[in-house]
Amino acid sequence: MFGSSADDERTGPSDRHPARGNHRSAGLRALNDSIDRIDDSATTAPDVRAAAEELLVRKLRSRSLSASEARLILRGVDQDGARLDAGTVDDIIDEFTRRGYLDDAQLAGQLVAAGIERKGQGRVALSRALAQRGIPREVIDAALDELPDDDAERALEYARSKARSLSRLDADTALRRLVGQLARRGYNGGIAMSAAKTALAEATFGRPASGVRFVDSD
Known part of the structure; x- marks a missing residue:
């Protein structure tokens, strides 16, 4: 589960991540085409959901996010005074998770590998680092259970x-x-x-x- 990894503060995107240029799914191509066409004026677009999705893809291009971190980003979107309701936030999170753009288990594995290889961390510190990224307790436990008892x-x-x-x-x-x-x-x-x-x-x-x-x- 754990291979070489990037710095845990800038964990690299997975093969299913929006930042990967070699991903060939039609859905991802459509998302990336949409993002490539927008400019700074996109933040004034009337569709707050579209603007929120565009923002989230931009964030994911530079850094993997947990579902919790993505949720905080979406809750902070303010489009001309309009904000996403809780149901729409959930819908976007579910959609990005289904497509593999958000994957807490994979992110946990990357962070554990980085913590061990780059910082020599033990289980307590690893658990704390994952919790700080908003990864659920059960996902943290599963990731740590994959480690040998060493x-x-x-x-x-x-x-x-x-x-x-x-x-x-x-x-x-x-x-x-x-x-x-x-x-x-x-x-x-x-x-x-x-x-x-x-x-x-x-x-x-x-x-x-x-x-x-x-x-x-x-």
Whole structure:
């Protein structure tokens, strides 16, 4: 489910996304043709629904959106004082979802992959990041369930990448800082502490006897 991904702050569009030029469906071609013909004066068009759909396609061309984010955009459309009613907003969301332009499950997968590969995040941080994008709880849980149960391994990999830069500090300060960094990335206390101790011990291995050594007191 998880391959390489773009930055989670600018998650790339899927193959079914309006930004993909190689999508050949008649519906998408019609949408794109409509958008390509409009200019800045389109915002003064009398049809508020058409203007709202055009705006949403423009947004989707540059960044994937969750259904919740798309809904907020649509609710904010004001066309000469006219706004979309709730039923019309729902209709547009349903239509864009049916066409595959909005796909919370796919977006969740992209964000999880990006969080792991680019930021070394654990499950807690990943869950929080997806929730902040308005992805439903059940979709978040399904995306996280696809992950192997290797938080400890990912935490250790991240800790190893940071341990050497902390080697100039005294043992307690280095351990505290590294545990804090791991905690901020969503690793629980036990995993963060174990990974930090292991990584710092590895970073100091081979130093002269007077060097700092990290010994697990357990």
